[in-house]
Amino acid sequence: MALSTPDVNRAETFYRDTLGLRHLYRFGELTFFDCGGVRLLIEKSEHLQSPAQASAIYFSCRDITLGVSELERRGVAFKSRPHLVAPMEDHDLWMAFFEDPDGHTLALMHEAPKGYIPMIT
Template identity: 45%
Template sequence: MDDFRLGPIGQISRQVTDVQEAVRWYRDVLGLPHLYTFGDLAFFDCDGTRLFLTTGSAAESILYFRVPDVHAAHATLSGRGVTFEGEPHMIHRHEDGTEEWMAFFRDPDGGLLAVMSTRSPT
């Protein structure tokens, strides 16, 4: 057995009907620190785990596991028989140049999961 292990959950997504109302509620009622909003996408800090809210009708949450290197995790898990939805790809570049990378795959019941990592600017 190799040394590969998934890291802690880095992000959980939830579907909401109105992002602006959800931002108000999660920020003002629950008191979660609001990180940023991009259109219909809003992000909050839950003590180190990011909560990602977006509009939609599906109720399923996606588990995003932190890994040091998304490409290495992709290769290791692919070698174990995991079928990915696509190659690792950059999701977002922050103002400071930090890049967010993810790769998505499904569990045996079709539930969506992801591995995620960040790259510091060079």
């Protein structure tokens, strides 16, 4: 998976320091992260793909309330509070959406036990 950015340093700092992804390496204007076993490439581009055209990246977490609180503490502004997206047969799917500095859509995702209600502040 790949995202483009006009500022690789800014993007690298956000994904490494704010989101806490494991930084693999950097080669010139390409920087790579481990994203749960999937390699995420962030590359400099003067011809940016519109964030609306890029696919959203969903980060699984064990507790969406704690995840949102921690990322807000690190300066992330959420576009939506944790909300139930899909009641599944054996669990409920909760999400909270935010953006990276370039406007790419990201989300925390929690596959919670049926009936789970997050402590939304």
